[in-house]
Amino acid sequence: MSQLLRMALANRSMLLDNRLEKLVAWLGCSDQFYLSDDVEVNECEESGRGVVLKGGALKKNETVVRVPNRYQLNFNSILWNMSLFNRRICVSGITVSERERQIQREQLDDNDPRFRLYSVLDQETVLSFSSFQLLAFYILVERVLLPLWFNGSIQSFWQPFFDVWPSKEELGSIPAIWNNSASSRDKKLLGLLPLASQKLIKKKNALLRQDWDTIRPWLVSSCEQLWQEGHQCPSIEEIYEDFLHVYFIINSRCLYSEVQLKKDDVESQFTMVPFVDFLNHTDEVDQHCYPEITRDRKDRLMGVFSLKCGKRGYVKAGENILLNYGPHSNDFLLNEYGFVLQENRWNFIDISDEVTNLIGGDAVMMEFLKEHAYWDNYTINYSEISYRALVALSLLVTQDYRRVEKLLLGYISEDYFLPKISDKLRELLERLLESYRDRLESLTTQPGMPANFSARNLGTIYRGYIDIIEHHLGSLS
Numbered sequence: 291m292s293q294l295l296r297m298a299l300a301n302r303s304m305l306l307d308n309r310l311e312k313l314v315a316w317l318g319c320s321d322q323f324y325l326s327d328d329v330e331v332n333e334c335e336e337s338g339r340g341v342v343l344k345g346g347a348l349k350k351n352e353t354v355v356r357v358p359n360r361y362q363l364n365f366n367s368i369l370w371n372m373s374l375f376n377r378r379i380c381v382s383g384i385t386v387s388e389r390e391r392q393i394q395r396e397q398l399d400d401n402d403p404r405f406r407l408y409s410v411l412d413q414e415t416v417l418s419f420s421s422f423q424l425l426a427f428y429i430l431v432e433r434v435l436l437p438l439w440f441n442g443s444i445q446s447f448w449q450p451f452f453d454v455w456p457s458k459e460e461l462g463s464i465p466a467i468w469n470n471s472a473s474s475r476d477k478k479l480l481g482l483l484p485l486a487s488q489k490l491i492k493k494k495n496a497l498l499r500q501d502w503d504t505i506r507p508w509l510v511s512s513c514e515q516l517w518q519e520g521h522q523c524p525s526i527e528e529i530y531e532d533f534l535h536v537y538f539i540i541n542s543r544c545l546y547s548e549v550q551l552k553k554d555d556v557e558s559q560f561t562m563v564p565f566v567d568f569l570n571h572t573d574e575v576d577q578h579c580y581p582e583i584t585r586d587r588k589d590r591l592m593g594v595f596s597l598k599c600g601k602r603g604y605v606k607a608g609e610n611i612l613l614n615y616g617p618h619s620n621d622f623l624l625n626e627y628g629f630v631l632q633e634n635r636w637n638f639i640d641i642s643d644e645v646t647n648l649i650g651g652d653a654v655m656m657e658f659l660k661e662h663a664y665w666d667n668y669t670i671n672y673s674e675i676s677y678r679a680l681v682a683l684s685l686l687v688t689q690d691y692r693r694v695e696k697l698l699l700g701y702i703s704e705d706y707f708l709p710k711i712s713d714k715l716r717e718l719l720e721r722l723l724e725s726y727r728d729r730l731e732s733l734t735t736q737p738g739m740p741a742n743f744s745a746r747n748l749g750t751i752y753r754g755y756i757d758i759i760e761h762h763l764g765s766l767s
């Protein structure tokens with residue numbers, strides 16, 4: 291390692307130590323906050339910050355960290371914070387009480403621009419925002435715009451939390467960023483995304499567009515305030531880049547928690563919890579840490595968020611303390627979080643295009659599959675070819691509508707069809723294998739392809755696909 295690189299890394303870890311100290315001191319202002327003495331945060335190139343065992347041991351069900359309501363960033367806590375500045379936002383049991391207002395008021399500057407910024411929003415508008423929209427708007431105001439007033443002399447309550455979030459560069463490995471950020475250098479990789487990722491990015495693009503369209507007018511009005519008061523303000527294009535950054539900070543760090551005010555919106559049920567959000571992901575379910583939320587039945591607050599040690603416990607110093615984000619494939623992890631796992635038991639390949647292309651020319655066959663809800667959405671994972679795909683291929687090969695109907699009704703098993711479809715299946719798998727090998731090669735040989743973390747992640751996805759296919763080809767021969 292060069293002297294310069296060593297110095298840069300030492301500098302970075304000093305900066306992190308400093309920011310962590312501030313974060314823990316901030317959280318420590320509440321006597322409900324708890325952090326186990328046996329854990330610490332470290333940082334590495336591939337997975338950013340993470341939590342490790344410092345010494346001692348963590349046993350099953352032991353609390354690793356506990357964070358009270360006031361220090362969580364979510365729909366409710368934002369309403370509470372905004373209502374300090376805007377009396378028109380008033381939701382019983384959630385926004386500030388008169389007593390709290392008096393206490394907080396003493397700490398606020400009369401000239402605080404948030405009195406003007408948040409007062410343009412009426413309660414109906416705020417409550418109509420989704421959690422994503424409200425969090426994105428609020429974080430952009432508190433983190434990006436507020437420091438532009440009075441040379442940053444007015445700081446957000448959340449600053450210590452903001453300061454430990456990943457940089458734009460760190461989140462640059464997310465395909466929706468390649469697609470939407472003007473400054474992404476990974477745009478060339480979009481053409482090499484597998485089908486599963488193409489479908490995920492399409493959904494993400496639609497959500498991004500909808501959320502941006504919703505909060506954009508309110509951000510424009512905040513910028514107008516800045517200009518009118520004689521301050522510098524970024525252009526809306528620059529703010530859009532910050533929006534993308536903030537959106538994926540939220541997306542990659544939010545934890546499930548019920549938000550009663552938004553109970554009809556599944557996507558809004560989350561909270562952001564400092565320190566808990568340092569935990570990296572494992573594909574092992576039910577072994578590592580797990581969340582526990584305790585809330586008083588009577589009140590409408592989000593509750594205290596604890597992270598507890600799972601079944602396996604931790605005894606070796608330096609061991610990674612992990613959380614399972616869900617049973618996610620590498621395509622999903624890449625699109626939601628910007629990373630992949632070298633080994634991932636939840637990987638699967640979306641082979642819908644290949645199968646529908648084989649059948650698409652036959653309108654009767656297509657109609658039959660549609661009628662029985664077996665059209666499209668065909669997948670393979672390491673242990674099996676999905677039942678849907680077997681049904682479609684059985685029909686394609688045998689054209690025996692009567693027997694396929696019996697298969698769907700459970701009168702005969704797929705074992706009847708397997709020998710009949712094995713040649714077609716092998717042909718399909720071999721074609722897929724060749725196409726994934728070609729893509730893997732393109733990642734390194736196509737002119738202009740970046741040779742970075744994003745490209746390595748795509749390579750890992752294709753190697754995972756190749757493993758799956760070789761496994762099935764091995765059992766067919």
Ligand SMILES: C[S@@+](CC[C@H](N)C(=O)[O-])C[C@H]1O[C@@H](n2cnc3c(N)ncnc32)[C@H](O)[C@@H]1O
Nearest residue numbers: 336337338339542543567568569570571627629
């Ligand atoms: C909830 S945060 C975890 C803390 C994060 N590492 C940080 O630096 O702040 C989720 C992000 O961590 C990274 N990450 C989580 N688990 C990982 C893993 N197993 N391998 C590589 N990166 C991982 C990804 O960048 C992901 O977007």
